[in-house]
Amino acid sequence: MRRAWQRRRGESGAPPVAARDPLDAVPLVPPDVSATEAEGRRGPEVRVTRRLRPGRGLGGRLVAWMGGDYPIRVALDGAARFFWRQIDGRRSLAEIAAAVRREYGMGEDEARRATIEFTKSLMRRHLIGLRIEAPVAARNGAGSA
Numbered sequence: 001m002r003r004a005w006q007r008r009r010g011e012s013g014a015p016p017v018a019a020r021d022p023l024d025a026v027p028l029v030p031p032d033v034s035a036t037e038a039e040g041r042r043g044p045e046v047r048v049t050r051r052l053r054p055g056r057g058l059g060g061r062l063v064a065w066m067g068g069d070y071p072i073r074v075a076l077d078g079a080a081r082f083f084w085r086q087i088d089g090r091r092s093l094a095e096i097a098a099a100v101r102r103e104y105g106m107g108e109d110e111a112r113r114a115t116i117e118f119t120k121s122l123m124r125r126h127l128i129g130l131r132i133e134a135p136v137a138a139r140n141g142a143g144s145a
Contacts (some may be wrong), residue, residue, distance in 0.1 A: 002045070005038060010142050011025070013126055020132075021094070022060070022093065022116060023092060023093040023094035023097055023115065023116070024092055024094065024132070024133065025092065025093055025124060025130040025131065025132050026089065026090065026091065026093070026129075026130065026131045026132075026133070027087045027089075027091075027096070027119060027128045027129070027130055028087070028089050028109075028128060028129050028130070028131055029087060029089070029127070029128055030050070030126070030127075030128070030129055032050055033048060033049070033050045033126075033127055033128075034048070034049050034050075035047065035048045035049075035084065035133050036049075038075075040075055040077055042077055044077070044081065045075045045076055045077040045081055046075070046076045046077075046080075046081045046084050046085070047075050047076075047082065048072065048074045048075075048076060048127055049071050049072065049073050049074075049092065050071065050072045050125070050126060050127055052071070052072060061142075072125060072126075072127075074125060074127065079100065079103075079104060079114070079118075080118065081095065082099075082100065082103055082104075083100060083115070083118055086099055086100075087128065089131075093115055093116075093119060093130075096115055097111045097112050097115040098111070100114060100115060
């Protein structure tokens with residue numbers, strides 16, 4: 001008899017989950033993130049700032065000792081600036097990828113990869129989050145017993 005941690009992949013007992021397109025997600029800017037348009041060294045840019053508050057443990061005590069919260073600052077220019085300006089809480093990543101494709105004359109696959117990679121980069125810095133909508137069938141109650 002196998003224990004739960006010994007199960008092979010696909011033997012969880014849970015119903016299979018349909019694969020979803022990652023570009024269906026809608027990027028959102030958290031309330032503790034601000035963005036300002038500015039003139040940078042290489043032209044116009046968007047300066048994105050997130051204030052971090054002290055956490056627990058030694059690191060948190062050190063940050064508090066040094067003066068409280070501290071910011072993460074990122075300057076976005078060129079395509080990154082265009083991408084950031086597309087984030088409005090309504091457009092999906094697929095719509096943003098299509099806008100990037102039109103703006104920069106990229107192929108569909110190239111725009112898709114660029115959108116996914118840049119989204120991951122912003123998420124690693126906690127500058128955006130993603131809202132994933134429930135599938136239409138789940139929202140309408142279809143498939144429930």
